[in-house]
Amino acid sequence: MLNKRVKVYISIVIGLGLSFIVYSIINVPTKKIVDIILFAFFAFLAESMPIYTTKEVTVSVAFAIDLMAILIFGPYEGALIAAIGIGFQIGKYMDGRVRHIFNFPYYKTLFNISQIALSVGIGGLIYGYTGGVPGAYIYPNHLLSAILAAMIYYLLNTSIVAVLLSLLTNKSLTYVLTKEIKWMVPNFLFLAFLGIIMSEAFVRIGYVSLILLFIPLFMIRYMFKLYMDSKQSYYDTINVLVKALDAKDKYTAGHSKNVEKIAALLCREFGFSESHTEMVKIAALLHDIGKIGVKEEVLNKPGKLSDEELSIIREHPQKGYEILKEVPALKEVSLWVKYHHEWYNGNGYPDGIKGEEIPLEAQILSLADVFDALVSDRPYRKAFSQEGAYEIIVGNEGTQFSPKIIKAFKKAFEKHREEFKHDI
Numbered sequence: 001m002l003n004k005r006v007k008v009y010i011s012i013v014i015g016l017g018l019s020f021i022v023y024s025i026i027n028v029p030t031k032k033i034v035d036i037i038l039f040a041f042f043a044f045l046a047e048s049m050p051i052y053t054t055k056e057v058t059v060s061v062a063f064a065i066d067l068m069a070i071l072i073f074g075p076y077e078g079a080l081i082a083a084i085g086i087g088f089q090i091g092k093y094m095d096g097r098v099r100h101i102f103n104f105p106y107y108k109t110l111f112n113i114s115q116i117a118l119s120v121g122i123g124g125l126i127y128g129y130t131g132g133v134p135g136a137y138i139y140p141n142h143l144l145s146a147i148l149a150a151m152i153y154y155l156l157n158t159s160i161v162a163v164l165l166s167l168l169t170n171k172s173l174t175y176v177l178t179k180e181i182k183w184m185v186p187n188f189l190f191l192a193f194l195g196i197i198m199s200e201a202f203v204r205i206g207y208v209s210l211i212l213l214f215i216p217l218f219m220i221r222y223m224f225k226l227y228m229d230s231k232q233s234y235y236d237t238i239n240v241l242v243k244a245l246d247a248k249d250k251y252t253a254g255h256s257k258n259v260e261k262i263a264a265l266l267c268r269e270f271g272f273s274e275s276h277t278e279m280v281k282i283a284a285l286l287h288d289i290g291k292i293g294v295k296e297e298v299l300n301k302p303g304k305l306s307d308e309e310l311s312i313i314r315e316h317p318q319k320g321y322e323i324l325k326e327v328p329a330l331k332e333v334s335l336w337v338k339y340h341h342e343w344y345n346g347n348g349y350p351d352g353i354k355g356e357e358i359p360l361e362a363q364i365l366s367l368a369d370v371f372d373a374l375v376s377d378r379p380y381r382k383a384f385s386q387e388g389a390y391e392i393i394v395g396n397e398g399t400q401f402s403p404k405i406i407k408a409f410k411k412a413f414e415k416h417r418e419e420f421k422h423d424i
């Protein structure tokens with residue numbers, strides 16, 4: 001359900017966007033209609049071939065087309081072209097169903113066309129104000145204005161959507177933006193470059209240039225798709241391993257997912273970059289993978305464990321390390337997994353290292369692991385409440401946990417109490 005702040009924000013964007021669209025319709029000369037329809041068709045094609053960078057975020061090559069629209073025709077034509085292109089886009093839902101304007105929630109369509117009309121329109125106005133003349137040769141006189149227009153369009157587009165994402169997910173705006181930032185720069189440079197070059201080609205040789213445009217656009221889409229697919233198969237492999245472990249160890253099924261969630265919250269407290277956090281999350285998913293090598297009778301034994309059984313279970317960090325260290329991309333991860341049962345005071349295992357010798361990432365795994373174990377039922381005891389688990393962990397500062405990790409845990413717990421809930 002949309003909360004009030006989201007509704008107010010969406011209404012403001014739609015109000016401003018639709019006003020701009022109406023104003024654009026009034027301002028556009030009738031003789032431009034054919035051009036607008038043709039360009040809108042190309043924008044629609046590009047919008048309908050997005051590339052997923054994450055589940056929620058798509059990169060669209062339509063940026064280059066919209067940029068062309070403002071450099072060739074002007075802000076109002078550009079706004080209309082971009083709005084029609086995005087409004088009619090055809091996409092796919094996660095479950096594979098086809099999504100189009102008639103089955104897509106109307107407020108989402110309205111928001112999309114409004115935000116794009118505003119960003120493209122304002123980008124186009126900036127082009128004019130800084131001396132750019134739509135339809136004239138860009139190089140050399142109007143190049144700076146064109147770059148500026150592209151930047152304004154990109155920044156507005158990104159921030160309007162980022163604010164919405166931040167409101168919807170309750171994550172801070174800086175968090176949402178830094179998450180996307182690694183995509184933004186190369187993406188922007190490529191698409192702005194393409195848009196400007198193609199505008200110049202269009203002004204010089206006309207519609208033939210659009211055919212030239214679509215060849216690189218298809219190529220880049222294909223390259224992105226290959227990259228995303230290979231990333232996906234990497235995650236699929238990790239998930240298969242986690243499932244294999246869950247199937248074997250019935251008491252801790254779902255545990256890895258919860259540890260991943262809590263570890264991610266702690267990473268955020270330490271200000272880890274997105275890719276760093278990603279690696280810790282992978283380590284969290286795989287932290288107990290060494291239990292695959294532990295006999296089922298021991299893993300699933302209902303009662304108390306004998307000393308011998310305990311020492312067998314305690315081999316799992318070392319076993320996990322040995323499994324993972326063979327994968328070059330998981331070298332660091334394998335070390336963090338190895339040390340996820342070490343204690344700050346040196347009383348942990350397998351190596352009994354202490355203090356700062358324990359990598360921070362391993363400390364994160366350790367705390368997340370203990371928290372999830374405490375709030376889960378075990379054969380020999382009932383689950384602790386969230387608060388109970390919190391007290392126990394904080395009470396172990398200086399022994400099991402370093403003051404540094406406890407400080408981060410306190411802050412994360414304070415801020416995201418809801419997310420610490422045990423939901424699997």
Ligand SMILES: [Fe+2]
Pocket residue numbers: 287288316340341369
């Ligand atoms: Fe473990």
Ligand SMILES: [Fe+2]
Pocket residue numbers: 255287288369
């Ligand atoms: Fe664990």
